[in-house]
Amino acid sequence: MNSRACYQTDGETIERFVALRDAAIAHATAASVSAWPELFARRGPRAREACAEDIAFHLDFLRPTLETGDLSAFTAYLGWLAQVLSARGIPDASLTRSLDDLALFFSGQLGSAAAPMVAALVAGRTALAAGLAAPAYDRPCPDPWEEAALFADAMLAGRRREASALFNQALDREGSLPGAEIHVIQPALYEVGRRWQQNNVSVAQEHLATAIAQTMMAQGFGRVEPAPDNGRKALFACPAGNHHCVGLRMVADAFEVSGWTVHYLGANTPLPALTDQIRQLQPDLVGLSASLPQQLRALREAVGVLRASFVDDCPRIVVGGLVFNQFPLLARNIGADLLGADALSASAAAGSLPAG
Template sequence: MNGELCAFIDANCDMLAEKILYLQYARQPGLAERYAARDIKLCLRDIKYHLSYLCEAVAVDSVSLFLDYISWAGSLLGNLKLPPEDLIINIECMKEVLIKESGRNSENLLVSYLDPALERLKYKKEVQFSFIKNDSPHFELASKYLSFLINADRVSANKLILEALERNVSIKDLYLHVFQVTQREIGKMWHENKISVACEHFCTAATQQIIAQLYPHIFSAPKNNENKNFNVVAACVANELHEIGLRMIADFLEIEGYNTYFLGANVPKDSIVKTLCERNAHLLAISATMTFHVKYAADIIKEIKKSPQCSNVKVIVGGYPFNVDAGLWKNIMADGYAADMAAVTSEASRLLH
């Protein structure tokens, strides 16, 4: 049923979006007059986004992913000073149109996703939090580092990290308590429309440049001999361009003594499987930070499990969608899941030892 519904939405997305919009016009007299022709096109685009995210969530059997998207969409409308009821009525119209057009066989499935979304929008409470915790081991260091990045002061950010190394702050602590938390905070700030895409990209690029200076320390650090015979391949799935999180995961496993082979962003499925065979890999770490990319992770896992040469390779997944839905990794038949760098070492040990 999930596959049939997704196929129907994909094939009829334009028609569905128009029906949803015009039904909303009928439910909200005066709404059409609020929008110019350009705005109507944007409304149709947004409805298609809603449909696409619903489709992706249904495909991997995850209500949590759709709820997370709807929460973000609601917050975005709030930041743009648009009435919250616009989105609520839009989702109500989406539910009515989808049930009518897709047939009653899909009704229960649609209700299981759209009713919780409506509840989330109607009774949502904003929760303020930061990834940089006051009680974290290097709160002041992480806070200063983030401030330098946001203010485009890459030189001071670099100096801050090098001075921390001179004070014997470990590479592990820098990765865990500075780089990881600041990258997540930067992503959250973009998500909340507090910084631009350009600012987010600058901050990430700056951190990548700073990390590059640390490799002599990583390669010369004492290694855990228990892991020296295990080969790990790390790759971002096809179309996934956010590589810094997985790069840090690979570095962290390298520090732990594993032999890592980092492939970077946007790696085709066939190339990943071929590399696993060539490197005699024991573990694959794959990253998908966007909901639209979870299906590519699932495809890779299917390909690995049916390949005689690498069917014994264990697969750990990670990235934002897997943090949103803690059971998602099981839905796509992965062997394990790591929420962060600290978790990946214990998960790798569990799977390989």
């Protein structure tokens, strides 16, 4: 059960797994409603929808395990979800029960071909029962500067002027926009996420904090003097399916202040639009980001399409994002020229790359 081969399966079986996704969600959701009717009645009509969303995430995190044989992202996700559900008064048994229901469903639908799925689901259940996954899914966090904690409080309270004063204080003291973004905004947003996980802040507060953080980044960019134009162009995008773009914006800022001409496409960029922009703009470098394990497949596909489309004229490709820092084994074989751990290291490493 410890072998990666227990969890990895072939492409045809993964296609069948994907085709059964909606039916699996419906089956496991109905089983949960049947097992805890009072809980669903007490939590109202939204409860069934929330349950289905959670089970959909089970499958989204299970798929990379089936593709790579690496169980770490799946068990880490389960540990994170266990904390979220516990903070909201959801019985611990509901999570393990949903894993059992999925294992039964896929066994019934796929027979012996379901063995890797069942093995992964059982391993996840075992990890939860042993408490091994409980503290997981912590984000690798940069060292926070002294303003970070107060900045998080100000964002959550909607005190934009206070947040601005704190951010500007850090920026004035250190003289580095990427540094202030990495060591003030990034730890503050991670703290916001931790409090949401513990049910201490609402989704609305989380959105408010993100919006304020993005405003601070834009204001901060207006206060710095970029390095002289180095004659190079970079294009940054989150491939389709990735809506988390704050980190990518930090990377784009780091490149721009170091002298690059930057074209920032932002979140959820369709692959045809990405290739079209590369054709028109002819950048020296393309930066792509993935936040979750299930986004790596789209990222790998994008890199492959760029290589095939532009051949010898393909720009240098740098990849990064939270998933690369959390689960490095899942990020193998992406096909990029460079992996950037954070905005500053990515821009520094890209500056040393030879022309494309």
